[in-house]
Amino acid sequence: MNNANIRLNLSNYSQKCTSCRTLVRRDTLQELQQMFVSHDGRPLKSCKTCRDNRALKSGGRPITRTSYDLDGHYDTHDEFIEGVSSFLEQHDDHKFDLAAQSMRIRAVLSTNTFVETDVSMTDCAQTGDRALQTRAAMLLRNDIFDCTGYYFQSRRCTEKNDEIKFSFTCSRSTERETERDPLKIQRYTIAKEFFDCRGLLHIIISKDNGSAVIVYEHRGHTETPKFHVTDEVRSYIDTHKLLSPRQIYQNLIRMAYDSQFEETDLHTITRQQVYNVWLSFTRMQWERDPTNDFLSAQLLIGERDGYQLVDGLQEQGVSLAFVTPCFSDAVNYDRAKMSEIFVDSTFNTNKHGYELYCVLTEYDLVSLPLSYLLLDTRGIREEGKRGSRLTAWFTALRDAGLNPKVVHTDKDFAGA
Template identity: 30%
Template sequence: MENSRKRKREALDAEKYKHTHQAPLGYGGEDDEGNEEGKEQAYEGPAECLQAIRSAFKSAPHVSFIGQYELDLDPLKTAKEEVRMVSHEIWQASGYKFRVHDNPKIATGYKTRYWCCQDEGRRQRPRPSQREGAVPRDNVGMKRFACRSRLIIACKLAAPKGGVSLKRTIRIAIEHHTVHVPYYDVSVPAEALDMVRENLDNATPNELVGRIQALFPQVTANQIHTAWTVMSEELWKRDDQQLTSAKLLMEDLSDDVEMFNVVIEDGVEQICWGMKRIARPLIGKVVEVGLDATFETNSRHLELYSVLAEFDNAGFPLSYCLLSTASAIEIGKRTRALTRWTTMLRDRYCLNPEFVHVDKDMAEISMSRTVWASAKIQLCWWHLRKALRERLSRAKLTTTPYNVEKAVGEFTFIDRGFIPFGRTDSGEHEGGQVDSDTVEMEMSTQENPNAVYLRITKAQKESVTTTRPPDTKAATLTIKLPARVLPETATASENANDDHSCRIFCPDDLRVQLVDMVELHFCAHPLIPGYAAPSAPGIRRWAVKQMYDFCVANDLREAWAYLWENWYRKGRWELWARLSMSTSIERFTDLPPMDSWRRIKKDFLHHFHKPRVDLLVWILVTKMAPAYYRKLDLATRDIGRFRELPSWRKAFKRDWKRALKKPITVPLNIKYRPDTYRWVCTCPHFSKSRFLLCKHLVQAAPPVEPIFFLEVTRNRTTPFWTHVSLQPMTDETKPGVKQPAQQPCEDVDSSDESESDEGACHQLFVAFEDQMKKRIDLLRDFAYGLEYQIQFRDHRFLQTVERQGGALFRLAEACQQRERRQNTTRGEGTTTWESSTAMFYRTRPCVADQGS
């Protein structure tokens, strides 16, 4: 049956070539072995035969080669292995790779027929994948050519000479009738696979890409990642079912992690674990945690959640959770699942932080309020700014439903007529849903926390005619000084046109101002002096009033409704304004897990298409965690050296140096009050600074040594930075204390000068002379160098000199012109205080007066 199918296939091939090509040797069912007899050229060995093949392919486009040679019988190699080795050598000699067609049976030895891999007539039909859910791909493949190819290699025992044969005969027949591009091998070499196998445990796929491609440029990054994934299965795959395999894997990694056996509802997929090698050393030391989720990390579409703890301004992962609630029908299922996970995390490691950083996901916020009821929920500024920019850039006018009565009941300066003109969108809420546990607002009018109240006691006149003691109940007069507010601007509704079709949500030129204003409100805190009462209610009233006045002045009705309902009303304001904790300020401003997600996706998951869950768990525990182990060990143990310090210290040093070089306008603005004792300043830059720095504080502080940037400690209350070198300054050097003006040395009476003053003047003169001589020598040497450049006539250098040295040339010309004007009797002379860059240039005497 097999032979009949083979003969039928060969007949079809011969029919296909009959009209377009000359049928090559071996088509049509002829006996190839018989065709070879008597035509082959005998060669002494394989080297001579391969050289003849190489010459044949180089000399002519049509190659018809038949040759044979003998080899010594190697008992360790079979005839089949010999044939395969010869085919590989022919590929190297000709540049064309041949693939196996069939293996006809012969009496003794082994025989294989090949076709050129790039032969158009021998293209294999694509076979669709049988996997369930497989998507067909438009893979074009390599270019094909009508080369009418054939290769036959046979290995037989040589004819014996008077006994047992100790030789093998290799017969080769080649047909190839078109010159085309050589075969480009895209397979991974065995040496590259060995490199992957040897570095499974100590290198990431991205690290291996550079090493392997340096030796084998044809290997792609996807091939390396695929090889790494397949070979590493023995390290992380425990079962065909992904969740079962992940649980078994964590049991094997029990020295590093511990699973949380939480109750799982119907329709919920959840697996969570704690990083005990990180969480246990941090018990009782965690003040801030960050919670965030990421997507598209595994083939089961489970969301990956993480809780990171802050220690020394750096984030360390305490626990991970893989969760999917797509098939559950109960309301609040995700919140309950997250609550069970974080509750076990809290109880297992005694985790009770003061700050919980989240994005604007209401399920995470509700969970945090339940598990850590006393903690301050703090929205990430990066997510807040992103949400604001996205909403302000959209043109649609429909906005969040605006409850004007509650707004007026809370702040009386809000006008009931300042409402959006268009319809509302009940589905537009930041966070995806309305927070049902929002505290109800009180409708009664509140007192202005920014007002000042004075109570004056009325003085009583003592009566001289009576001995009765004065009345102890003195009359009092109460005077209320209201907070200074801007004059109320007439609402846009008074002059609004009936046609509102040209309105937009927020003009382009106002978006940056609005976001900057929200950032200013985000950074305000009672510990930082500002423009409102140093209390949470006072700051909130100031922020709402400032934002409301800005929206009224620019007729941003829809924007005000959106801002009030999503950010400034009670229940939402407490989530993002950091002033709720009036006694301390958090260290994190952006969500810490975001950097961890970047590492996972960039270093490991970038080239994996939907990796398995167990592979993801293995990467998190064995590839990501060791770096955190090392950093935590160095942070909690004194080794006498400063190694692998958190990255924030470099950024802190950079900001400090930058603030040290910035000029300060003199006299200092009366609104700016730097206080190095408490390390606070009222300038706008201080509250927005990542490290609570400003040029006024940095330049008012004493000079610091390099070790300061390695040892300084950041606090959550005043003073925000402490170090032995940041001692409070004395009254003589403290900012704000006016120092007596120093007179120039030449204006001081010589009879009153002390020896120290004379020494100081002499030192200043010597320093000036040395500095001036250095500049003169530099210019003189540079002038000689310029003269040397004339012979090259390079106009590009001349243009560079004129462009970069323009200021110096203008100064030289001004000085020379001033000297010519003073040394001539014609024209108008120079004045003492004329506006010129050469005003302080002392001119040389004229030629007649030199030496006199």
């Protein structure tokens, strides 16, 4: 399990497209970056080829108006964000035209969609917890802000026997302007410009099937200015950098009306802004190659005492396996006592979509992780593509001295 020469066969740059599920390779970093940015420089998860193909299907023109300009069904939160963002990149130039039709979008999130790690559509429907439902609606509202550049303010919430509906209006709508008394506004920023945009957003959570329907209707205009990250916010993120970016974001949204932030528009901060600041504080701890996530992971594993890469399972974009000190340190951990092991796996835990497998053992009444395997075979077309790599992983562990008498797993590997 030698981690030397791990740069072999990695002479080009690559990134996985979440739309076509293939690994996009380019000779230079600049060429690769151009494949995954919008026309205004925003990073995207789908490649330019997929976006061009979608535009080609619509003839390169705005989609003919039917009931909705975009009517999409999404199984994951990432698919929803990517679908709406990609569509608006093509069809919203952020220029106000009073004669233009309002753009209408409907997005349906399936029952199993997680808006946050602890907020699912199923929980919102089954528990009947109004606080949880409100939190989900506000998170989805903020997602729309991220995707569109328009901030929507809460208007009302109505509940029926089979659904709960949250309604919002665009913060730059003339309707909002007429509701405000200019003499009572204590202003800390430049006065806003308002538009007759007729911006409406409805988030409907079904109590019957647990799905969520997002209905967006809006006439485009200049984007709502996003929150300027202040020193106080940067300090808070730095102090809490051991938390996940999502948790920090949730905390900041809850603190938006605290006295220390009362002169700011903290409620308009986006997840991406929080993530970017958090990343600037933490990336030095784990990033070893800024141009290649796979190589960066290999280098990080290689420099840690007792962690070793597993030969034969170092395929960029497909597999990465390694063992922990609990397995490599034969002096402190007697492999003869590892007579019973457990194989577990999890999914949707990382941005590249790898499946994560782990082999654990019970050692002196303590569970110890022995080895991990990151695996993604979606872009491979061959018989037994997953099974052959799992077999190679187990074989490597056996050859290195792991010979259990009992193996526990809740997975059926027969059809892998």
